[in-house]
Amino acid sequence: MTVPQRPWWKDGVVYQIYPASFKDSNGDGIGDLNGIISELDYIRSIGVDVIWICPMYDSPQVDMGYDIRDYEDVYRPYGTVQDMERLIAETHARGMKIILDLVVNHTSDQHKWFLESRSSQDNPKRDWYIWRPARYVDGERKPPNNWVSNFTGSVWEWDQHTQEYYLHLFCPEQPDLNWENAETRRAIYKSAMEFWLKRGVDGFRVDTVNMYSKGEMLDAPVTDPGTEWQFAGYQYCNGPRMAEFLAEMNQILNKYNAMTVGECPNTPDMKRVQEYVSAREKQLNMVFQFDVVDVGQGPYKFQTTPKNYTLPQFKGAIARTQALIRAPSDGWTTVFLENHDQSRSITRFTSDAPQHRVAGGKMLALMMAALSGTLFIYQGQEIGMTNFPETWEMSEYKDVDSSNYYKMVAARTKHDPDALEAAHKSLQHLARDHARVPMSWSTAPYNGFSPPEATAQPWMRPLEDAAVCNAKQQQSDKASVLTFWKHMLQLRKQYNDLLVHGQYDDLDVENEHIFVFSKTWQGKTALCVCNFTDRVQSLEFLEALRNEEMELLVSSVDARVEHELAAYEGRIYLPAHVEASNIK
Incomplete structure (x- = not known):
């Protein structure tokens, strides 16, 4: 076949x-x-x-x-x-x-399509973007709805020239295209x-x-x-x-x-x-x-x-x-x-x-x-x-998302030092800038x-x-x-069926220290176990999940101990004599 x-x-x-x-x-x-x-x-x-x-x-x-x-x-x-x-x-x-x-x-607001769209209300490309008239509340001009942008502030920008708002889910300089057209x-x-x-x-x-x-x-x-x-x-x-x-x-x-x-x-x-x-x-x-x-x-x-x-x-x-x-x-x-x-x-x-x-x-x-x-x-x-x-x-911090958030906190808290320190700390943890150095x-x-x-x-x-x-x-x-990544990608290709295509099952969901899951493919099962703590963890509990025919394929540490996981150690066990995938 x-x-x-x-x-x-x-x-x-x-x-x-x-x-x-x-x-x-x-x-x-x-x-x-x-x-x-x-x-x-x-x-x-x-x-x-x-x-x-x-x-x-x-x-x-x-x-x-x-x-x-x-x-x-x-x-x-x-x-x-x-x-x-x-x-x-x-x-x-x-x-x-x-x-x-x-x-x-x-697109950018400098794209030729948008330059035409905002040139007049009757331009042929007006409907290529999403334009709406203002709402008025007690005589005050308001945007068409209350949506917040992904980068803070309203998603609507007032265009003085044509007297309508355009939609931008991100920066005001990023007007949304009208896919309905x-x-x-x-x-x-x-x-x-x-x-x-x-x-x-x-x-x-x-x-x-x-x-x-x-x-x-x-x-x-x-x-x-x-x-x-x-x-x-x-x-x-x-x-x-x-x-x-x-x-x-x-x-x-x-x-x-x-x-x-x-x-x-x-x-x-x-x-x-x-x-x-x-x-x-x-x-x-x-x-x-x-x-x-x-x-x-x-x-x-x-x-x-x-x-x-x-x-x-x-x-x-x-x-x-x-x-x-x-x-x-x-x-x-x-x-x-x-x-x-x-x-x-x-x-x-x-x-x-x-x-x-x-x-x-x-x-x-x-x-x-x-x-x-x-x-x-x-x-x-x-x-x-x-x-x-x-x-x-x-x-x-160069990212618009980071600077906008910090400015928002400053404005909301009147530059409260504790609030700004908390904002800085959260950016140090989650900001997009860290990937961009x-x-x-x-x-x-x-x-x-x-x-x-x-x-x-x-x-x-x-x-x-x-x-x-x-x-x-x-x-x-x-x-x-880097050397370990290369090794793991070789193993991933070698055991392609189990690791890339196998069925995933979490075997100890409530364990707060160790992540252990199985991968199953056509009756063969691999076992992956990872210690997410900075302390040694006992592996004795794993014996109930492993049968005697499981063999260690790889560990992420060189000097491993049979019945315990080192801090931040991961291992993969395979059934003995499992064949590598026939990769096409």
């Missing part, structure tokens, strides 16, 4: 690149496409199959490239369209695939998708994929009485025409055998997520659910005490995302702990203390490699980069991010710990986080 070949994106390992912070080839302090090309062999050596490039499009950079001025051009400090074509070719030449960020919920959709497909598919890209990570259909745009319930503007994510996500819009996009993608992974926030109903990723529904190949990275967050992301969660809560979040491929589902799932919007996983989920950071990085690598779905690694994660320290002042390549000037003769400082301050955490040193260090 011939086994059907699996789609390439199911078994792939994806490496996410944030262009501004990956590698600066020309010394201007900003990462660029030629810098990426220069490190493709390094990326391939990790065991990566696919690279994902964050927005490299022409942009005013209000939101680090997620405000796109021209889908068919490249942000000049990064390079040119010709440089992108070379990056695509060089990636393919190494046997890897390349996906881009598809940002089509909104079929002509707009056709223009999006041609300019943002086909322009790059024709040049050989293999798919897209689809930004804010469930926000295109906005529904009726009624007022959101009041959940924050201290402000006029209210959380509305459940109103503007997963609207009534989402299936139709995604099916339409899918027809374009199918022509190129292109993959999609959608960013899917504010979707607690897993049945809805299942529809998005169902093979039968033909909407998306997979999505990023935020259950895991949202663990421990308060009602507002930064109003959070660091490490304010329990291990059972973390396990529950992983179980929800793993359940997307549980039989009889025909869907697929993703595995990730970091991206450009998250702080570093070692800091968040283990410990970045000097004595624990390597152990924590290795354990998380082992856990991720043992989970089912397509695996995503973010640049620097493979060497164990951590958050920058609390001693860095607010001037080092320059990659630590070596102990050379600028951590090897820029050439030694660079004339400009890096756009963000490099970390101060390159002496103990850099890619060059770790490539020749057998005990490094």
